[in-house]
Amino acid sequence: MRLGFSTATTGLDYPQAFELAARLGLFLEIPYDLHEMDPRLPPARQLLEMGRAAGVEFTVHLPFVDLNLASLIPDVGKLSLERVRRSLEFAQTLGAYCGVLHTGKVAVRQLLALEMARRHLDTALQALTPLPIPVALENLALSPSDLLQGTDELADVLEAHPEYGFCLDVGHALVEGKEGQTEAYHQRFNGRLIHWHLHDNLGDRDSHLPVGLGRVNWSWVKEKLRDFKGTIALEVTGGLEGVEQSVHLLRSG
Template sequence: MDVGLTVGDSLERTDRTIEGFEFAELSIGDSVDTDDIDVNRLEAILADAHADLCVHLPFKQVLVTPVPEINDAIVEYLTRLLEWAGSVGAQKAVLHGTARDPHDTDLRPLFADQLTRIATAADDAGVELVVENVGHQKRGVPLTVLGDLARETETAVCFDVGHAFMEDGDDGVERFCSRYGDLVSHLHVHDVRSRGDTHLPIGAGEVDYDIVSEHLAGFDGTVAVEVFTDDVALLRDTARRTKSALDLDS
């Protein structure tokens, strides 16, 4: 298992925080287009830290709409980003599981089709696509629906533990891990408080990580610490707690 760090779209933050982590998860396509990323600097930062690269595809871009032309454009756009990701050696690309109306059941076959097309583009680029649960957000597909669609399309999952807690508490974490844990290739770990605070260091919130331990002990995929701080000690502590929760060597 490799434990990495989400770094947003900032090479400066990557440089400040990545040491000691095994990969950086860099956000692309929202506020910073790939043409504006200094690839030489990115590669130098990662080389100095002996770290690999994953990417997070645009947060604001929905995956599916009712309009075929817009859906085609979404695939074309994400294909361009995936080709860039492949060109710089990214291992995985995280995609939010979103729809214009996530509760419109008529969109679900279209969601599956879009997901399949984007996963194919990722395969062609040499990158593994992982679809992330964001059901707590306005356009996020509900947890169980996302799991069913990922299984139907044979798409790997980025399971965000904190997002699942925000959507349906510890029951949501338990339900997803028990039903779809075999699909999880990538984890986002952070802590959450039910009053709405999120992306906290593990131990600062209310998530019962014993549930994760029960279902994902020995996990051999990739884990990204997604804690919104540049305090390296806190970031490393969450990495240590994650390894302990997953019953892996510290």
């Protein structure tokens, strides 16, 4: 099991995160947004050297804060595309296993707006190819503003863009469709699945609880992870203890 954790949700700084990752044999998922926001954070080459010293590798969550590849406003879409390109260069420098990408939002679910947003998304995804690293599109559908709702709409995009893989976020799926939605995404896209996001919630909101503190069916998840060859990133709160608790549950028999 190639397991890691996101530094975005834990609240750990990089020295703490590298120490924990090295001790538990984990990789780090780097939130590119934070590096855009805070120039004091180490650049990619420095992070790479820190990782080599600690024996820690990486995945990258590509930008999503104020980012919308499907924006109906052309200037917003152009800036979003440029930000993703920069983040892919960052991830390539790190030698990241993969990058995770959000697919965009639409302000109103009106037919013309939806058609235009989907067209803009298709154009952006095509413009990013050839991809310098594997990129996984993540299931969202946490609110009506998320462009892609459910498995059918995500399937349309993945079928149109075979260069991209899929990231199954179990917490998002639970909020979207309650019990059974994670299984539905897995059954539909298992052949494209290259990355998982693991965290828990009570089905009411995307609370990113440590594994085992909510309603995600972890017995089912662990069964599916047993033979999975890709990467798995914890996106849990609770700091060091939240990561340790989650790792223990996932690695236990």
